[in-house]
Amino acid sequence: MSQDVFFPRVETERLILKPLLPSDAPGLLAIFSDAEVMRYWNTAPWADVQEAIAFIEKSNESMRGQQSLVLGIWLRSTDELAGKCMLFSYDKASRRAEIGFGLARSCWGRGYISEAGEALIQYGFDSLGLRRIEAEIDPANQASAKALGKLGFSHEGLLRQRWEVNGVVSDSAIYGRLLSDHPARHG
Template identity: 65%
Template sequence: MKPLTTDDSESRLKIFSDPEVMRYWNTAPWVGTQDARDFANDSNNSMLRKESLVLGVYLSSIGELAGKCMLFDHDEESKRAEIGFGLDRRCWAKGYISEAGEGLIQYGFNSLGLRRVEAESDPDNQASARSLEKLGFYQKGLLRQRWEINGNVTDSALYRRLAIDPSPQHKRAMHATST
């Protein structure tokens, strides 16, 4: 993982202009390279202001951009932030979210002093729900009719993970010793 650059604009556009990748997002698919450039610039400026941490997820074997992961809506006083991901469709179900997500969560807890990390997901997005649960998140609520994108109104499932919650690795180890 590393900060996004404008050099990755074409790769980012390819990922986030895909209607399947953007199907459950609260924004429409990107339409041009300017969207990708603006996202990188806005993300890097937001990081300078310490409002968010937006990183590109790269395939270590070939250095290719696989997507992005981010901590955003950081509230320093409340010690909370929201986590989000977006991956190229070719990278789905390969464990990248688990690996990048846990690293980002641990950075939030250990370096930023977060007490709580939240996530929001469309209830129809079962893959996102599974990824969040693998990362140790618990669903804690549902916001009905939360978003409207292109005339479609959707709900949002709310998830949370606390710094005091056992890590997914700890839960797996405890489960293995109890069976």
């Protein structure tokens, strides 16, 4: 598989998905230092720009190693960094990966996750040859559950007491979407 397949530029009607650069760190910090954005994550909000830089460096290294795909989400109309989307825990032999998103609060409720998500899912199925994409969310995160439903994911189970962050224990809801779930979308 070509190295370039892990550094794509994917365009939709309103969005551009592309790899993050070190110069994107301040914009990324502005998004992921927001406690509301990070409310259901298994890590605390970022505290300084070094965390954003480290995330970008780790993401790009993981992409060079063909272990994950981490793309920034930009608004085409303003070239504003709106968030990030990821296919991670990539298992080439099993043709599966996990999907994740993070979006600036100012961009919530505008359908960007559905738009970026479907583009990323199609890229995973068509370019990475995935057969299965999984998502793990906090069961209390109803916005993510709704977004996953719109993206064609099925709720598959619950992992009890999966995470503990800052002394708070939470469960994980598991969702999955198979290549065969929506065959008309591929090609």
